[in-house]
Amino acid sequence: MRRYLTLRMLGAHALAVVCTGAAAGLGVWQYDAWQATRAAEAVDLTQGDPVPLLDVLGPDDPFPGDRVGQPVTLAGTWVPEGTVFVSxxxxxxxxxxxxxxxxxxxxxxxxAVPVVRGWTDVPDDAPPSPSGPAEVQAILQPSEGTGAFDEDPLDDVFPQLRIADQVQRIDPDLFSAYAVLDSAAPGSNTGADGLAEASVEQLPAPGQFTALRNLLYAVEWWFFGAFALFIWWRFVTEEAESHAPQESDPAAPPRVSTIKT
Structure with a gap:
């Protein structure tokens, strides 16, 4: 037993506990993220009461996963030079x-928050972008990240509504969300005239393997933990064998000592 409690062995035991514990914890974290994302997709908040945007999300906050589809109210000023089209x-x-x-x-x-004002089949036929103040009600959505390739990053047409793609186009900072116009205050300047109504039902269908990356990361971390345990077991076994007393072989011929004279 003592050969398992040497200084080298104790260091190996401690390192194994730290590595395995960290890998297990990170795996659980990614697994929880996978479950939370799938749960958020299953919740429909669109029929709830609207709340002020700043009660849900701050300018520097990450998007809260449990607020997908939350109706919000927003009053501010349009930034017409930031208008883009999402195919x-x-x-x-x-x-x-x-x-x-x-x-x-x-x-x-x-x-600012990118607001989906409406739908058009031809970007050139869209009405002019609004300017000035407006007060709207909209459905909150997280930044898209489908991985779609943008064939011409310099034009105004994008394959997805990704907040990072919009940041360089306007001076104001952007929230980590966009909103789909739901209704507007009477007389508000929405710029929706001449556009067909947009809705969250027009979003591309979510993939069959929602948040699969998080689940794969969880499995990967648990694999690392299992590998750390394997390395620990090999080290401990070989180290213990190297300090084990050597047993004599009874079948071996006796050693004869010679005395030189």
């Missing part, structure tokens, strides 16, 4: 584009 949105059986214009949370220099 791959179907309306009434036709493929087309979302028309997206950022709306600040106050004055022109305050943080």
């Amino acid at each position: 791959g949105r179907e309306y009434d059986g036709r493929d087309g584009f979302w028309v997206v214009t950022p709306l600040t949370t106050g004055g022109p220099d305050d943080p």
Whole structure:
């Protein structure tokens, strides 16, 4: 037993506990993230009561996973130079584009949220982008990350509504979310006239393996933990064998000592 409690052995035991514990903990964290994302996709908040945007999400906050589809109210100023078109949105059986214009949370220099004003089948036929103040109600959505390739990053058409793609186009900071126009205050300047109505139903269908990356990361971390245990077991076994007393072989011939004279 003592050969398992040498200084080298104790160090190996401690390292194995730390590595295995860290891998197990990180695996559980990724597994929880996988479950949370799938649960968020299953919850429909779109029929709930609208709340002020800043009660749900701050300008520098990550998107809260349990607020996908939350109706929010937002009053601010349009940023017309930030208007873009997002392809791959179907309306009434036709493929087309979302028309997206950022709306600040106050004055022109305050943080902004990209707002989907409506749908069009041809970007050139979209009405002019609105400017000035507006007050809207919209459905909150997280930044998209489908991995779609943008064939021309310099134009105003994007294959997905990814917040990181919009940051370089306007001066105000952007929230980590966008919103789909649901309704507007009477007389509000939405720029939706001339556009077909956009809705979250026009979002591309979620993949069959929602948040699969998190689940694979969890399995990967647990594999690392199992590998650390294997390395520990090999080290401990070989170290113990090297310190074990050597037993004599009874079948071996006796050694005869010679004395030189």
